[in-house]
Amino acid sequence: MKIRTRFAPSPTGFMHVGNLRTALYEYLTARHANGTFVLRIEDTDQERYVEGAIDVIYDTLKLAGISHDEGPDIGGDFGPYVQSERLSIYKPYAEKLIEEGKAYRCFCSKERLAKVREDAIANGQDSIGYDRHCRDLSQVEIEKNLNYGIPYVIRQKLPLSGETTYHDCVYGDITIPNEDLDDQILLKVDGFPTYNFANVIDDHTMGITHIVRGCEYLSSTPKYNALYEAFGWDIPTYIHLPLIMGKSIDEEGKEVVSKLSKRHGSTGFFDLVNEGYLPQAIINYIALLGWAPSDNKEILTMEELINDFNIESISKSPSVFDYDKLLWMNGEYIKAMSSDEFLSYAKVYYDKFAISSCKYDLLEELLKPRITKFTEIEEKLEFLAKYEEFELSLFEHKKSKSTLETSKQMINEFLPILESIDESNWNRDYLGSKFVDFATEKEIKNALIMWPIRIAAAGVAVTPGGCSEVLVLLGREESLRRINLAKSRLEI
RNA sequence: GGCUCCAUGGUCAAGCGGUUAAGACGGCGCCCUCUCAAGGCGCAAUCAGGAGUUCGAUUCUCCUUGGAGUCACCA
Incomplete structure (x- = not known):
C-alpha cells in the first residue's frame, strides 16, 4: 500500500514552528516511503479567517522546501482540498449514523450545557463533559422538538463503559477508559462539521494512511477511531509527535517549560526568517527536535533527511526549542554557502554602506566566519560609516x-x-x-x-x-x- | 481534579541487560593571533528517587516524585 500523509493547517496567517515540524515529519514519512504528501486547508472556522493566510502556508512550504503532491493549488484525484469547498459531503455521513442509531440529535442549548458543566465542576465531579441528556430521547420527543424548530447538533453515541486501546507508532499501545469519552459533536447547529468529524471524513475519503500530528491528540484519538469503526473504515496508522517546548522564567524567578509560545521568543516561521534565520537552517534544526538520525549527524540536507528519516527513531519526550543551537546551525549554513549565495543575502547590507563590488570577496572572507545571521552584518560594518x-x-x-x-x-x-x-x-x-x-x-x-x-x-x-x-x-x-x-x- | 503521556548533563540527544554512559549546542580553559570570530586541543556537567526481576540494571516491571498534554457547537 502506498503511504499517503497530509498536512492540514488552518489558515491563521501564522505558521508556528511546531506546525511546521509536523508538516516536515508528514512530508518525510511520505517521501521516505515514496508515498504521497497532501496539503489540505482546514478553513471551516469562518471567524478565524485571515486575509492572505493561505499564501502564508504556500510560501512557508515553498521556502522550507516541503513540496506537496496534491493540494488546492495543484489539484489531485481526491479534491477539493479546501475544507470549505467540501461542506456538502459531511452532513450525509452524519445522518447515516443517526439512521443506524450510532448518532443522535441533541437539542440542548449552550446555556444548558454551560450549566451542566458548572454544576459538575461545583460538585467536584471528575467528568465535566456532556451529561448525554438527549442520547435516549424518545421518537415522540424528537419529533416534537423538530416540529418546534429547536436547533440541534448531531452527536455520536460513544460507549459508556469499557476501554479503548489503539496503537501509536511512537507511543505504543494507548488505553483510554470509555467513560472519559464525551459524546462528541459531529455537526454543529449551523450545519458545519466539527474539526474532529471533518478530519476523519476527509482523511478517509482522501485515502490518508498515516496520520502524523502532535501528541495533544493522544487522548482524543479513541473518538476518531470510534468514527472510523462506526463507518466500518480501516483505522489509519498513527504517529503522534512529542511537543516542542519553550523555557522561560516565571514571576518567582523559577525556570519553567511549557508549550512553545511567543513568550519564549519568535515562534512563527516568517518571524524567524525575518530575524535572519535561514529557512534550511530552521528546517534542519526542527527536524532534530524529536528525532535523530542513526549516525547522529547534525547538518542534513532535505535529501538526507528523507533518506535517514524513520518513524522508529522519533522520540517520546518533549524537547525544548534552543535558540542558541539554531543560531549555531544558521552560522554553519552561512559558512557552507557559495560566494554567489552569500552575496545574494549580504548585498542588501553592503549597499547600505555603498560598498564597491571589488570588495565583495574580501568582505565575504571576513564576514563568513564572523556572522551567524546576515542581519549582523550591519553592526559589523558600522565602523566604516561612523x-x-x-x-x-x-x-x-x-x-x-x-x-x-x-x-x-x-x-x-x-x-x-x-x-x-x-x-x-x-x-x-x-x-x-x-x-x-x-x-x-x-x-x-x-x-x-x-x-x-x-x-x-x-x-x-x-x-x-x-x-x-x-x-x-x-x-x-x-x-x-x-x-x-x-x-x-x-x-x- | 479525572484521564493519558513523558523522564540520560543547562539544552538537543546516542544507548535498546554487561560501555571508561557517544556526539552536538552552550559554558570554561589552552593553542593560534594586531581585535573579534573561525579553526585546533582539552575540561566540567547526565542516567529524578525507591522497590523488585536478574549473576548483572541507564536499559525490563511496579510505586513515588516531577513535568507535560487533554477534558469546547476551536482547529
Missing part, C-alpha cells in the same frame, strides 16, 4: 604592549610610509608586508605597530578582520584621514 571620538584608552593593549606612548610613536613613524603607498598598492598583501617589514626593521612585534593603526583607523576595539583588512575596507583616503585625526588627538 568614526566618532573614541576613548584614547583603546590604544592601550596589554598583549601587544601597546600604550598611548607607543601608539603615538608608531603612528608618527608609520604614517609617512602609509602616505607613500599609492592607490594601486593599497591592498591587503602589500599593506601587510609593509607592517611586517617595519616591525622587522625596528625589531618590534607586529602587534605593536598593527594595533594602534587599526584602532586609529577603525575607532573601535573590535573589527571584522585585522589592521590591513580594515585599511583596505576603508580605502586609502579615509584611512589616512582617520589616522591623521587620531595622530593629532594623541599629540595633545
